[in-house]
Amino acid sequence: MSLTELSGTPTPEPSPAAGPPAQPTRRASPLGALLLRLHFYAGILVAPFLVVAALTGLAYTVAPQLDGALYGDQLTVGAHGDRPLPLADQIVAARAAHPAGSIATVVPGDDDRTTRVAFSLPELGEKVHTVYVDPYTGEVRGQLTTWFGSTPATTWLDDLHRNLHLGVVGRHYSELAASWLWVLALGGLVLWWRRRSASRSTARHLFVPNLSTARGVRRTRGWHATTGVWLVVGLLFLSVTGLTWSRYAGANFGAGLDALDARSPEISTSLTAGPTENGGGHQHGDAPADGVVDPAAFDRVLTAARTADLSGPVEMTPPQEPGAAWIVTQIDNTWPVAKDRVAVDPAGATITARSDFADWPLLAKLSGLGTQAHMGVLFGPVNQILLAALALGLLCVVVWGYRMWWQRRPTRADRRALAGTAPARGGVRGLPLWTALIGVPVAVAVGWAIPLLGLSLLAFLIVDVLVGAASRRRRPAATPVSPAPAGR
Incomplete structure (x- = not known):
């Protein structure tokens, strides 16, 4: 909102006693x-x-x-010298605290973090009911309604x-x-x-x-x-x-x-020989029709993911239908980020597909990193x-x-304004002419790519034209002024 003066009116000649002459006002170019x-x-x-x-x-x-x-x-949990309990025991504790819903995701806890067991419920839409379990004692530390891992306060903000x-x-x-x-x-x-x-x-x-x-x-x-x-x-x-x-x-x-x-590339969850992503039919999988997952499968899948070098915090997603693989994804969004993913057949604890962040297209990497930086998590x-x-x-x-x-x-008495x-x-x-030949197509292209910019710019132009036309109609016709008498 710089308000550079556009007036090109020349300044009067200074008197000899007034010091060095003032610099003349520079008239702005049309583009400026x-x-x-x-x-x-x-x-x-x-x-x-x-x-x-x-x-x-x-x-x-x-x-x-x-x-x-x-x-x-x-x-969070306090420091423990013990090894974490099996995931199966933690999930049984979470299910006892919250019997309703199907397990959507599990984020195993380690060090000072609790295990997060998220249950999907139809009435919550995109949100899930998350139960927090102490990974060392199996104690349920609390329950919250979360959105893509965000707490209620973060979701509200x-x-x-x-x-x-x-x-x-x-x-x-x-x-x-x-x-x-x-x-x-x-x-x-x-x-x-x-x-x-x-x-x-x-x-x-x-x-x-x-x-x-x-x-x-x-x-x-x-x-x-x-x-x-x-x-x-x-x-x-x-x-x-x-x-x-x-x-x-x-x-x-x-x-x-x-x-x-x-x-970012998709990862196949098919356990069949065909190319379909979600698979089906007679293959293994641990997602029966009633949506209840065997808690012991989480330990097998986590062991397979760790063996495949997925270190740090991970999110485990069981299949939502029979005949599909589990997905385990690294969720460390701080630099250097870890976003590798594997598909796991829990029956044999084997990796059936893999997607590494290093292999993502450049634009996908930049988009993901930019999002995390915009959210304030990339560099802590x-x-x-x-x-x-x-x-x-x-x-x-x-x-x-x-x-x-x-x-x-x-500020003059006869021209005061707010x-x-x-x-x-x-x-x-x-x-x-060349600026119009280049500028107009560029403006149209940018307005198409960023629609709210294009529409609001068009609205600005229309309003400006209408205001200018109205001000010209209100402007009184110029009255000729007689020259000053000679000698004055």
Whole structure:
């Protein structure tokens, strides 16, 4: 929301006693004027969504510590010198505490972590009922309704950040914020560079605002611009990774991955000789029609997975129908991540299929790593601190942008206003033809890939044209002014 002056009115000649002549005001180029006007309007109108996203994202960065404070008894156990109990005994204890539902997943506990036994119930939808068991004593430490491994508190914060607890309708706010964030960041970077180049700033003031001479709106603009420059890489990262799982742009991103065959590879669970993934028929498997799984099968499957070098925390998923293999997946999302998967036939404890993270397509790797970094788990506490700093920095940039708008308001008695006026129009008319030939197709393509950006940009343009037409109709015709009498 940099409010660079566009006025090209020449300054009056200074008197001899007034010191060295002032530098003439530099008239903005048509492209710079257009970019400034776009940056201004987008900042004013989209900034509220960015504020909400930054505040809710800031809250989400403390989710791991909040989980520890609220659910420490369920998630962790004290140090033990004993070996963990067989998984079968832990699952029997979990089933005794919660007889309803079928086992969806099991995450074996080790060291100071409890074993998580998740039961699926039709009324819970995507959520599951998780029973936490002490792996050394078999004691049930608690039960929670979880969502993809997230506790109720983390799930609540995630929904707040993602959709403000408004469901599908609420997802539009976060997608709109992510859609414009990269535009504002890159546009602000270009405006900052043009202004710095024009003013021939020293190397030191390229990244630090010049507070020695700047006052008022210039000082605010200095803080706004330089802080934005420091944050630009992080803001671009948040925008891109946020869009990958948004509703509309995320769907287009997924379609692109499919077209490039760049998704994480599926792993076959078939125990038959045929190519079908889910298998069926007369083969082994431990998923009878009633959905009850033999608890002893978990120990056999875990032993097979450990023998196949799946170390660290893993998630075990029993088949939901007979004749299918079990899936064991590494779930260590901290760097270096471990996401290898194997399919296991529990009858013979043999590996029937394998998918290693090292073999994933590059885009699938980047997408997965970006998601974990966006959620603040890839680099642990350092990741959380960086995300919190980005959120606080973005809030400051927005506040300084609005402050500039207020500082540029007319203050004369006959022209008082609550805020400053928008940068002048006319940038589009002055653009060379080649910029339109390139810019329009690019804008259309980006608008198609990021629909909320395209629709909101079109709305901005329509409103701007209508406001401009209305202001021209209200403008009184110019009255000729007689020249001043000679000698005066």
